[in-house]
Amino acid sequence: MSSKNCITAPSRSFTFSYKAHQIVHAPYIIVENLRMGKIQEDYFVAQWYTETDEFQKFLSNNQNQQPALVKSISNPSKNTLQMPTRTYVPFEDESILFKILNIDPRNTDESIAFYNEYGPLDQMSSLSNITPTNRCSNMEGILESRNFFINSVIEIKTIVDGFFILEDIKAGAIFTETEQFELLEHYNPSYWQPRREYLNTRFEDIIQMIIVRTLSSNLKSVSPFAELDKDGNFYPGYISTNLLGAIWLQIYNLVTRIPGKQVFKECLFCGKKFASTSSRQKFCPEYSDIPVKNTPCANRYSAMQNRARKWYRGGLKTIDEIAEQLNRPVPEVKLWLKLD
Numbered sequence: 001m002s003s004k005n006c007i008t009a010p011s012r013s014f015t016f017s018y019k020a021h022q023i024v025h026a027p028y029i030i031v032e033n034l035r036m037g038k039i040q041e042d043y044f045v046a047q048w049y050t051e052t053d054e055f056q057k058f059l060s061n062n063q064n065q066q067p068a069l070v071k072s073i074s075n076p077s078k079n080t081l082q083m084p085t086r087t088y089v090p091f092e093d094e095s096i097l098f099k100i101l102n103i104d105p106r107n108t109d110e111s112i113a114f115y116n117e118y119g120p121l122d123q124m125s126s127l128s129n130i131t132p133t134n135r136c137s138n139m140e141g142i143l144e145s146r147n148f149f150i151n152s153v154i155e156i157k158t159i160v161d162g163f164f165i166l167e168d169i170k171a172g173a174i175f176t177e178t179e180q181f182e183l184l185e186h187y188n189p190s191y192w193q194p195r196r197e198y199l200n201t202r203f204e205d206i207i208q209m210i211i212v213r214t215l216s217s218n219l220k221s222v223s224p225f226a227e228l229d230k231d232g233n234f235y236p237g238y239i240s241t242n243l244l245g246a247i248w249l250q251i252y253n254l255v256t257r258i259p260g261k262q263v264f265k266e267c268l269f270c271g272k273k274f275a276s277t278s279s280r281q282k283f284c285p286e287y288s289d290i291p292v293k294n295t296p297c298a299n300r301y302s303a304m305q306n307r308a309r310k311w312y313r314g315g316l317k318t319i320d321e322i323a324e325q326l327n328r329p330v331p332e333v334k335l336w337l338k339l340d
């Protein structure tokens, strides 16, 4: 096999300059029941890789019996693309965390769309899963376990939820025993079950401990890095060996509230969580290439306000009726009508 046919991976130095790029090799597909060692599971695979001899060799080396390829995206043409379809700087991309928090990780289309836009969560480990065949030392396919993706997304979501639970408790919210137990069941039991036996451990202490532990174990792939600006001055930065580390660093920045960095917010209209540096931003952002004046949530919220004003001024509904119909708290409705 000539080296031309090898799937060329980024050079080794890429590992150490991860900060600069996440490389996306879209389109991705899901290959079902791929066997890695003893475990058989579903994988996200960069589609061009499935069409290579290396992938066939990989399958036979891993004693797989004809995996099913799930193509959730329409890309009929045989794709021999080996060049990245996109590169970006994960530490600077605000949309990743928002997408992760709002994705259903078990949904095939949503997760493939995530891979097509952001690439694998742990590109380096997915590369090293494949033993390159001798002559073709640069051969590296890209595949990532679907279970790994699902578990990673769930872990991120539950930790962010935990942060909001703590905020609610600080604001006076009280959770019943049953509610506490139901919430804790979403977390990795190894984190909270031993503590649960200490009867007097407060719920918020358990949540705090889970957040601290999960954050620190996920930040291990991140390290401080002296960056250089264009004038040759050093400034503090971070590198990560994988995308997941960059995502966890964003969460770390959010929960530790580093001055000047983003804070977590909940959209006033739909309640989705997002990160923002602006104190004025009240609605979830619209991450698109085309700049929008008002996001869909902002538009829907103001339409709702207008409807409420029309109902009230036309004498069609009382404030309580409006609040109930629109499913908003009465004080908020009063604020719209300037009645407080």
Ligand SMILES: [Zn+2]
Residues within 6 Å of the ligand: 267, 268, 269, 270, 271, 272, 283, 284, 297
């Ligand atoms: Zn929203």
